[in-house]
Every structure is written in structure tokens, then in C-alpha cells.
Amino acid sequence: MLTVCIKWQKQVFPGIEIDTSQPPVVFKTQLYTLTGVPPERQKIMVKGGILKDDTDWSTLGLKDGQKLMMIGTADEIVKAPENGPVFVEDLPEEEQAAALGHSAGLYNLGNTCYMNSTLQCLHSVPELKSALLSYSDNARGNGVDQASHTLTVATRNTFGELDQSIRPVAPLHFLQMLRKKYPQFAQQQNNVYMQQDAEECWTQLVYTLSQTLTSEASEPTAGQMKELFGIDLVSRVHCAESGEESSEAESVFSLKCHISHEVNHLHEGLKHGLKTELEKVSPSLGRTAIYTRESRINELPRYLTVQFVRFFWKRESNQKAKILRKVDYPLELDVYDFCSDELKLKLQTPRQVLRDAESAKFGLKVQVKTSSSQNIEGSSTSAGESSSMDIDKADSSVPKKQLTGIYDLIAVLTHKGRSADSGHYVGWVKQDDGKWIEFDDDNPSIRKEEEILKLSGGGDWHMAYICLYKARVI
Numbered sequence: 001m002l003t004v005c006i007k008w009q010k011q012v013f014p015g016i017e018i019d020t021s022q023p024p025v026v027f028k029t030q031l032y033t034l035t036g037v038p039p040e041r042q043k044i045m046v047k048g049g050i051l052k053d054d055t056d057w058s059t060l061g062l063k064d065g066q067k068l069m070m071i072g073t074a075d076e077i078v079k080a081p082e083n084g085p086v087f088v089e090d091l092p093e094e095e096q097a098a099a100l101g102h103s104a105g106l107y108n109l110g111n112t113c114y115m116n117s118t119l120q121c122l123h124s125v126p127e128l129k130s131a132l133l134s135y136s137d138n139a140r141g142n143g144v145d146q147a148s149h150t151l152t153v154a155t156r157n158t159f160g161e162l163d164q165s166i167r168p169v170a171p172l173h174f175l176q177m178l179r180k181k182y183p184q185f186a187q188q189q190n191n192v193y194m195q196q197d198a199e200e201c202w203t204q205l206v207y208t209l210s211q212t213l214t215s216e217a218s219e220p221t222a223g224q225m226k227e228l229f230g231i232d233l234v235s236r237v238h239c240a241e242s243g244e245e246s247s248e249a250e251s252v253f254s255l256k257c258h259i260s261h262e263v264n265h266l267h268e269g270l271k272h273g274l275k276t277e278l279e280k281v282s283p284s285l286g287r288t289a290i291y292t293r294e295s296r297i298n299e300l301p302r303y304l305t306v307q308f309v310r311f312f313w314k315r316e317s318n319q320k321a322k323i324l325r326k327v328d329y330p331l332e333l334d335v336y337d338f339c340s341d342e343l344k345l346k347l348q349t350p351r352q353v354l355r356d357a358e359s360a361k362f363g364l365k366v367q368v369k370t371s372s373s374q375n376i377e378g379s380s381t382s383a384g385e386s387s388s389m390d391i392d393k394a395d396s397s398v399p400k401k402q403l404t405g406i407y408d409l410i411a412v413l414t415h416k417g418r419s420a421d422s423g424h425y426v427g428w429v430k431q432d433d434g435k436w437i438e439f440d441d442d443n444p445s446i447r448k449e450e451e452i453l454k455l456s457g458g459g460d461w462h463m464a465y466i467c468l469y470k471a472r473v474i
Contacts, residue, residue, distance in 0.1 A: 005067040006044075008035055020057040023110045023192065028053070029170035032107075036074030038167070039107065043071040056191075075167055103162040105442035107170045113425040113441055114198040115175065115185075118205060120427035120439040121411040121468055123159055125303055131213050131224050132156040144212050147181040152212040154178075155205070168442035181208065197320070198413055198425045199307055199466060206253050206305075229253045232299035233274075234340055239291045242284045249298070254305035254466075259323045266306065266329040266467075267337075273309070274338060296340040300403050303410075304335070304469040310415070310457075322418050326458030329409070331449070333469050336405040343405075350402040350474050357474070407469030414455050414462035426462055428452055 002020060006013040013034055018027050028039035028051075044051040045068060046060050103123060106116040122128060135156055140149040154177040161169045179186040182204050187194045210225040235248040257269030274295045282289040306329075314321035336347060410430045417423015427439040428447065436447040457463035 002062055002064055002066075004062065005065065006031060006034075006070055007067060008037070008070045008072070011035075018057070018062070021188075021191070023053060024051050024055050024057070025053040025107075026109050026172065029107055029109060029172055031070060032170060035070070035072075037070070037072040038075060041072040045069045045071070103444075104165040105168040105439060105444045106162075107168050108441040109170065109172060109175055110193050111195045112171075112175060112193075114196045114201050115171070115178065116441050117413045117425040117427035117439065118198055118202045119155075119158060119162075119171065119174070120429055121413050121466070122202070122205070123162055124411045124429045124468070125228065127224060127228055127302065128209075129159050129163075131228075132159060132209075135213060139212075147177070148208050148212050151177040151181045151205075151208055155209065178205075195421050195423070197311070197421070198415065202305075202413070202466060203253065210253070226251070227301065228303050229301050229305060230299070231255065231297060231301055231304070233295045234298045235293050235295040237278075237291050237293050239282055239289050241289050242282045244282060244284060244291075248293075254307050257306055257308045257327065259309055259325055259327055261325075263325070263327055266327060266333070269308070269327055270306070270335075270338060296343075297335060297338050298340045298343055300335070300339075300343070300405065300471065302403075302471050302473075304333070304407050304471070306333075306467045306469065308457075308463075308465055308467075310463070310465060311419075319419055320421060322415075324418075324457055324459065324463070326456050327464075328453075328456045329464060329467055331409045331453070333407045333409070334405060335407065339405060347403065347405045350404045351406070353474050354404050354406065354472065401473050403471050403473055406472045408472060409452070409467060410470045411468040412452060412455055412464050413466040413468075415465045416460065416462045418460075425465075428455070 002018045004016050004018060006016050008031075013031075016030065016034075025039060028042050028044075031037065031042060031044075032039055039053075046055075046062070048060070051060075103120075106119060108116065132152070132155060135152055137153055140146070151174075154174040158169065158171050158174045161171075178201070185196050185201065187196070206225070206229060210229075213225050231252050231254070233250050233252060235250070236245065237248055238245045255270055256273035257263075257266055258272040259269055260272065263269045263272060276293050278291050278293060279288050280291060281287065308327060310323045311320040312323070313319075336344065336351070339347065412428040414426050414428065415423055416426070429437050429439060431437060434449075436449060436452055438445045438447045455462050455464045
């Protein structure tokens with residue numbers, strides 16, 4: 001760790017630390033937070049010329065306390081003239097971010113697109129942001145380790161920066177806390193941090209938040225991780241050879257879409273994922289035997305995570321290989337057929353109310369008996385109005401916020417490339433106004449809905465790796 005002095009314009013910044021184990025682009029993000037000069041505009045004079053993003057620190061011969069000069073102009077918000085019209089660019093940055101309609105991008109700190117895409121997708125869940133907002137710096141509870149606590153605080157702070165900034169955010173502190181909690185994300189090759197698997201980052205982060213946000217130190221509103229993302233499964237484990245049969249129950253945070261030559265659609269992949277074979281010792285046979293596990297969903301979350309199992313370990317190349325097969329997925333996902341009989345029974349009434357509300361939306365007459373045995377006729381709503389009003393009209397006896405088993409797509413995490421440990425990850429997130437934003441690191445772009453459905457695979461283009469669906473409730 002070196003300490004240098006940076007001279008920029010008329011300002012001098014002494015005691016700036018350089019972590020020589022990280023690429024220069026990370027150092028530039030530090031200077032960005034101090035000066036407001038974006039990394040791409042920074043020209044830092046060093047031995048041999050200008051410091052490049054991939055320069056090897058060891059070749060520069062820097063000395064402790066050395067003075068470096070930086071050239072570059074900072075981003076500035078144009079001030080509005082007095083008594084003049086107020087334009088979006090003249091508003092405070094927080095208000096500009098709100099007017100922009102989507103959150104800021106995230107700087108790539110050296111093969112961190114896996115982390116950036118994960119953060120952008122999870123950032124689309126308002127209930128998660130609310131839970132994090134109520135998590136204080138001193139909220140660490142019993143049984144929660146310090147690394148999990150600091151990672152949760154870093155997640156909260158990063159989400160806050162994304163909501164309040166119109167410029168890209170440098171998630172340096174979050175990255176440091178992620179690597180401290182999960183050292184596998186700090187793996188290096190030739191002194192360069194390696195690309196990592198976005199699904200592993202997603203899984204580890206959700207697991208950590210499920211531990212911290214449900215601890216006794218959290219506010220009551222924060223204990224929602226299981227309700228938000230948890231899926232309860234009941235499984236029947238059967239051995240055809242011995243006739244043995246047992247039942248199992250487990251909680252998971254995602255469903256798996258297994259991909260084979262028979263799978264062309266997400267529904268088919270989920271069906272394969274819920275029926276698997278395993279080999280274990282049979283007590284009656286006294287040896288190992290093949291068992292079939294058939295699982296059903298017994299409790300649904302508010303947000304359903306689906307992972308496309310596109311990577312497998314290839315022994316010949318000793319790396320994760322990728323299944324490029326095209327697998328279509330819907331904007332609206334109905335998981336009723338994958339539910340247990342008990343859950344199906346609970347879903348029947350809410351689903352009927354939802355159908356009646358949708359019929360009323362299109363001007364069709366529906367008659368549903370309420371608890372007072374009165375017939376209520378639904379009516380269509382004006383364009384753009386939420387159908388929740390129709391639902392309330394259709395059946396006032398049904399409690400609000402009941403799940404229906406129907407989900408709407410709100411985020412897609414994609415991967416482009418042939419290996420999980422290389423290539424590029426991007427997050428695609430649906431906004432409240434219905435438009436989609438492609439979060440390609442620090443460069444957000446507006447996309448059309450039809451473009452989202454083209455991320456199904458079949459070539460070298462971006463293809464869905466994780467889909468996040470939001471429950472349609474009544």
C-alpha cells in the first residue's frame with residue numbers, strides 16, 4: 001500500500017492510498033469521489049506517460065509520498081438563472097435522479113460486472129430497499145457475524161447512492177465487504193481479479209441479507225426476506241426398486257430451470273428441475289439405489305427468482321462450460337401447476353377474483369357472490385389505471401395482498417460469452433412506468449419490451465441467466 005499526493009488544478013490532496021494489488025481503474029474511482037472527475041476523463045501523469053486502466057503498478061517505480069499531477073474536468077450541474085424556468089438539469093442531483101426515471105449505473109472496478117448486474121436487479125425490489133433502510137449501523141444482532149453486518153450496511157448505502165445520483169456510482173466499499181465476507185470473489189489470476197459467477201454473487205448476497213434482516217436487531221418491517229424471496233418445497237422421495245417412500249421439506253430462494261435437448265420453454269425446464277434423481281443407501285436393500293425426488297411448491301414468495309442452469313463443469317477443459325440452447329421465457333409466469341394440492345386450494349379463490357377483475361377490465365360482466373350474498377358487477381377501468389380497483393369491486397370478502405400464483409417479469413440478469421468465469425454480465429430492469437433499462441455497468445440504456453424476450457439464448461448474444469418475477473396479488 002503506497003501513499004501519494006495528488007495535485008489537481010489549484011487543489012492538493014495529500015495522503016491518498018494506492019492499493020497496488022488492484023488495477024489503476026480502482027484508484028481512479030477513489031479520485032472521482034474526491035474531485036468529481038470521471039475516470040475516463042482523468043489524465044494522471046506518471047513515469048512513461050499517462051496512467052492507463054490496466055497499467056502494472058510495479059513498472060512505474062512509484063515512491064511513498066510521491067506527488068502526481070492529474071488533469072481533467074469535473075462534472076458540473078448547470079445552475080439555473082435567477083427567476084428563470086427550472087429545467088431537469090438545474091435541479092439538485094437527488095431530484096434529477098427522480099426525474100430521470102431510473103437509477104444510476106455502476107462503475108466496473110475490474111471484472112465486477114457480475115456484481116453490478118446482481119445489485120441492479122435486486123435494487124428493483126422496493127420492499128428490500130425499505131428493509132435495508134431500517135437497518136442501522138448498530139443493528140448487528142446475536143448470531144450475526146461482523147462481515148455479514150458490514151456487507152448489509154454496504155448494500156444499504158450502495159442502494160441509497162443509486163437512488164440519489166445521476167452519475168455512475170463506484171461501489172468500492174460494497175466490493176471490499178463482499179470480498180471480505182466471501183473470499184472467493186477476491187480470486188486473482190496474473191495479479192488481476194477474475195470474473196466471477198453472477199448467480200453465486202446473487203445467492204450469497206440474498207443469503208446474507210436473510211440472516212441479517214431477520215435478526216432480532218432488525219426492525220419488524222425488515223424481517224421480510226423469507227416472505228420476499230423464500231420458496232417452501234415439499235418433496236416425495238421414492239425408490240422404485242425397493243418401494244421405499246418418504247417426504248421431505250425445504251426452503252430455497254430460487255427455482256432451477258434445467259436445460260436439456262427436450263427443453264424449449266421455461267415451464268418445461270422448471271418441470272425438469274422439480275423432478276430429479278439421486279443415489280443413496282437403501283436401508284431395505286442394504287446398498288445404494290436410485291431414488292426419484294418429485295417436488296412441489298408449498299409456499300410462494302412475493303418475488304420469484306428463477307435460475308437457468310446454463311453452466312456445467314467440463315472435465316476436458318477443467319472449467320464451467322455454457323449451454324447455449326434457446327429457452328423462451330414469458331413476461332407473465334403462472335406457477336399454479338407446480339404447486340402442492342394444499343397451496344392450489346389456497347390459490348383458487350384469489351385466482352378467480354383476479355380473472356373476474358380482468359374480465360371487468362375489458363368490459364365483460366361478472367357476477368361474484370360476496371360474504372353478504374350480494375351480486376357485484378365489475379366494470380372496466382380507464383386506460384393505465386390499476387386493476388386493483390376492479391379486484392376490490394369484484395369480491396370485497398377476499399383479504400388484500402393474497403398471492404395468485406401468477407407473476408410478472410421485472411428483471412433479467414444476462415450473460416454473454418461461453419464460460420461463467422469470463423464474458424460479460426448485464427442487468428435488465430423494468431421501471432415503474434413500464435419501460436425497461438439495460439444496466440451495462442455505468443451505461444444505462446432504454447430498451448423496448450420486445451428486446452427483453454430476445455434474451456432467450458441460442459447464440460453468442462446476451463442470454464437470460466436469472467429471471468426475477470413479481471407476484472400479482474389481490
